[in-house]
Amino acid sequence: MNNKLLIKSLPLVASVLGRKYGVQVRIGGDKAFTNGKVIQLPALPLENDELMLNLARGYLDHEAAHIRETNFEWLKLAKLTPIEMHIWNTLEDWRVENKLTDSFPGCRQNFQWLIKHLFMHEIDQSQENKDDPASAVLNCLLLIVRSWDFPELAEKCARTASIVESHYPGLLSRWDSVLRNVRTKCDSTQDCILYTREFVALLKQYIKQDAPSPRSTDIKVKQSIQDLDKLLSSESKDLPKGLGKILEEQLVSNSPDNIDQGLQVARDGYKRLIELDKTDLEQTRRASTSLKSRLHGVIQAKTISHDRIGRRGRLSSSHLHRVAVGNPRMFRSCGERQKISTAVHILIDCSGSMRRRIGLASQICHTVVSSLNSINGVSVGVSCFPAVRAKDGESYGEPTVAAILNHGQRVHSCFGLSASGSTPLGEALWWIFQQMLPLPESRKIIICITDGVPDNLLNTQKAIKDGSLNGFEIYGLGINSEAVFRLFPGKSRVITELTDLAPAMFDLLQESLLN
CATH class of the missing domain: 3.40.50.410 (von Willebrand factor, type A domain)
Known part of the structure; x- marks a missing residue:
């Protein structure tokens, strides 16, 4: 098979990756999601462009990493709050992707493309971070973690960190030891849960210790602390979207408006069979x-195999007479079947x-x-x-x-x-x-x-x-x-x-x- 063509055929790529990762991949409909066993891609454009190909391959790698490496039972038992769930997802995404690349080094390229696409080519959020310094805290954590594998994010990470430092001086330095442990010791879903709780505990401690007194005249500082406190009690809908959700939305937005005119792959079904009379x-x-x-x-x-007479092989007694005329073709060899x-x-x-x-x-x-x-x-x-x-x-x-x-x-x-x-x-x-x-x-x-x-x-x-x-x-x-x-x-x-x-x-x- 033509490997150059194969890697550009999304249905076949999905099949190869699904078998490699031990997951089931389906293609069709108008949604992208995973249920812990199956990864669903939406109907694809009949002519796949590079963007759709890379989005789909990155999404497959990302979700397969979670299916293979995330212990959802531990996550369920942890009963994380929305803010804890958001931070845990930031850490767990990074952890499972690295686990997958340890087993399948080739998918590192897909993750590198995703990080570059989502963090380098998307609209700069610096103005939004200035207007919402509490959200900048979460964005900064995300950029720090992602910059470990993609140093090109260093400049963007530094800009966001300066915004956080200007509103919450000293907060990031409190996180340094936890970040070092995440990078060097985080080896399981349970570890990510524990480190998440450390991050949240440090946030709560910062608010309690550094909150301005009621007599403070610095309204801006007071508002920043209130925003940070509000962040801890936010609902899921009020928090930034995770990587998986962003990819789902981009896949759907790039799929055909009319799914019946898109590329879909049939799924396994059942047919009643009757013995022929x-x-x-x-x-x-x-x-x-x-x-x-x-x-x-x-x-x-x-396909039949015929013996051949030539200059090499086993001596053929029926052709020894050729010696008399100087003909060396008197050796028998088996033809290739x-x-x-x-x-x-x-x-x-x-x-x-x-x-x-x-x-x-x-x-x-x-x-x-x-x-x-x-x-x-x-x-x-x-x-x-x-x-x-x-x-x-x-x-x-x-x-x-x-x-x-x-x-x-x-x-x-x-x-x-x-x-x-x-x-x-x-x-x-x-x-x-x-x-x-x-x-x-x-x-x-x-x-x-x-x-x-x-x-x-x-x-x-x-x-x-x-x-x-x-x-x-x-x-x-x-x-x-x-x-x-x-x-x-x-x-x-x-x-x-x-x-x-x-x-x-x-x-x-x-x-x-x-x-």
Whole structure:
């Protein structure tokens, strides 16, 4: 696969990072969030720009760091106040990101980009800090912590610190020892909670000891202390947004206004499977025998190993007579066998428009699986779309795919399907790309059995284009429909009955399998 293209494909990047970090990543809808197990990205622009790519990768790294490293049980037991939660989040963000970079050094670049984007390129908050010196205290803490990994923040940090010092002289020096401990000894969520409470305790102590007397005539100093006291009792909505929340908002603001016209990836669903009856199985057996014999014939001719006679190898007694004429080519060596290493995934359209075709589609799918499964070096998988929720049988309200046969699983006969619902072909293809990406086979082929009429044509065309650029070979089998010719030009065939399958599949696959 083309790695340069791969790293610019957000759905595939999300899949790679999700597997690497041990989290689940979903793409679709109009929100960005994480629930501690799943990271949700909004629908993506069909043409991803560098900003969206970097925001999404940074967000994935940031949230994955929390999922892997933050102990949410400890956090729940701590029952932090809003101001404590804000300070804890500042410390914990820094801690978990560094933990992640220890395990995956490559994500350091993503975090560096985020810090530069959010702290260096955003609107300067110096005027806001002057007008609200209490908030400047929180901003200064954030900048100090972030400058440990990004020294370019030093100047901005110094400006904010001067504002804090002018209103609260000596406050920052009280924090020095705690900051040193955070930087050198903070190793867990519990540590961040304890250091957070130290920061808040120092704030309370500063207010108590340095608050002006009631007779003070310095109204400005008195107001600053009152603002700091008010900060300690602030509600969450009155405090600055955390890094995760800022990223969520930026991702959503850069996603398409109409999510149906954006790039979405189907999610896992459930599909009830019925075993094919004896008549269908007999028909698929005969059809698979015909297809199998055609494919095996050309594959055997291509991969068979022939001995060669040359100047090196083991002496061939049947060629010793060549000595008499001075011909040195009398040594036998084994020819190199060309091996097949191919994963084939069949994607069946089970939408409502396939209702009259679904029986034939099910037979075709089982026939192709049975034929390909008998070829050494070919791994076969099957999925269908759309699907439903397993528990209640209702739709998720978003694109879904259900696995029928996983790669490496023993072939079964439960290929009987029902047809209903929409046609999220593009979303299903992105799901297939994600599933096939980690497979060990060097070639990856996808065969779409469909009527060729997807819900979102632009998303489908984008999936086919990007998938092809990234090394997936995508073909279409139209069931009584020539619309597949427009979706898969030059890589599609139309089938009207089961007997058409062998010649159609042979035409599609022989060159690809043997290439």
